[in-house]
Amino acid sequence: MWSLKYKQCRECGTTGRRHLGRGLCELCYQKSIEKRYSRQKVKKGFSTSLLSRDYLVEHYLNNKESLSDIASTAKCSRQFVLKKIKEFDLSLRKKSQARELALNKGKIKFKRTSEDGEFKYITLNKNKVNHHFFSNWTPAMSYVLGVVCTDGNIRPSILKAPTTKDTLRIGRLTISQKEPELLEKVLKLMNSETKLLHRNRKEFYKTVSGETFYFHLNSDFIYDDLVKLGLTPNKSLTLKFPNVPEDYISHFIRGCWDGDGSVYLDKTSNSVFASFISGSIDFIIGILYHLNKNGLPERHLHKSGNSYYFRYTGKQCKLLAEYLYRNADESMWLNRKYEIFKSLL
Numbered sequence: 001m002w003s004l005k006y007k008q009c010r011e012c013g014t015t016g017r018r019h020l021g022r023g024l025c026e027l028c029y030q031k032s033i034e035k036r037y038s039r040q041k042v043k044k045g046f047s048t049s050l051l052s053r054d055y056l057v058e059h060y061l062n063n064k065e066s067l068s069d070i071a072s073t074a075k076c077s078r079q080f081v082l083k084k085i086k087e088f089d090l091s092l093r094k095k096s097q098a099r100e101l102a103l104n105k106g107k108i109k110f111k112r113t114s115e116d117g118e119f120k121y122i123t124l125n126k127n128k129v130n131h132h133f134f135s136n137w138t139p140a141m142s143y144v145l146g147v148v149c150t151d152g153n154i155r156p157s158i159l160k161a162p163t164t165k166d167t168l169r170i171g172r173l174t175i176s177q178k179e180p181e182l183l184e185k186v187l188k189l190m191n192s193e194t195k196l197l198h199r200n201r202k203e204f205y206k207t208v209s210g211e212t213f214y215f216h217l218n219s220d221f222i223y224d225d226l227v228k229l230g231l232t233p234n235k236s237l238t239l240k241f242p243n244v245p246e247d248y249i250s251h252f253i254r255g256c257w258d259g260d261g262s263v264y265l266d267k268t269s270n271s272v273f274a275s276f277i278s279g280s281i282d283f284i285i286g287i288l289y290h291l292n293k294n295g296l297p298e299r300h301l302h303k304s305g306n307s308y309y310f311r312y313t314g315k316q317c318k319l320l321a322e323y324l325y326r327n328a329d330e331s332m333w334l335n336r337k338y339e340i341f342k343s344l345l
Contacts, residue, residue, distance in 0.1 A: 133225075156171055180213045190217075257276060296323065299312065
């Protein structure tokens, strides 16, 4: 597939140029934009006389109007405005700056298909987030990093990975969960106002996708910091245990456990079991190493398909609970799992 939805450009049929948006290649997408602001029947020289240096300084530099906005007023193409800006040797905005302005003005929209097959337009809004959340070690940062390592995924922008099939202009962090509580706590810890998205249960050929809650955070700062910490896109089978300072290990592992760990009461034997599963053997060995180092008994790894897991039972679960929840508060744990562990304490 040329893109997620289109086999080829729906305008010219090419697959040689990358997809940019709405099923159009880069060239056809640009042409579609130009058509919106094509030259209209106006008095000859109107656009040239209007687009003076002073006018462009006032509207483009001072008022932060876009090339398209100015082109609409001047009854000309966006390309002609760009030509005049270069002619007057004015500094052009970077793509990131232009996108931020567009977000602030609610000008970035995309079409989404709802569950009942209807189309609706979604307007992207700039959401508040602590872009430097992963720059320094804190209990909250360590906990969220554990959640990211288990339930998160990062994707680079096309500027950082030109060969990617994605069209992201900014690096992205996505975290998904079957229940919203953990995601809501992560967003609060990161001082983010991003809204949770929801995906219903879907059935495909020979597979089923369960109900999921998720969110996206678009930030090159967050993406870069996570890469520095050892994360990579599509990390499930290759994730390495990050170099976490000793003071924050328990917070990090608690975040991991809230993501891919479990704790449950077996009603038949009336015993409590706690287990952890991961697709990366290096990562799960790192978890076991630090648990053993902090007083938990040694466990053997078991393999199930492409994943590895280990399990604690009975009194071992109590030792695990004491370790995971020391120096922690309600803002940094999943209540459902905490309540079961709490019964052991």
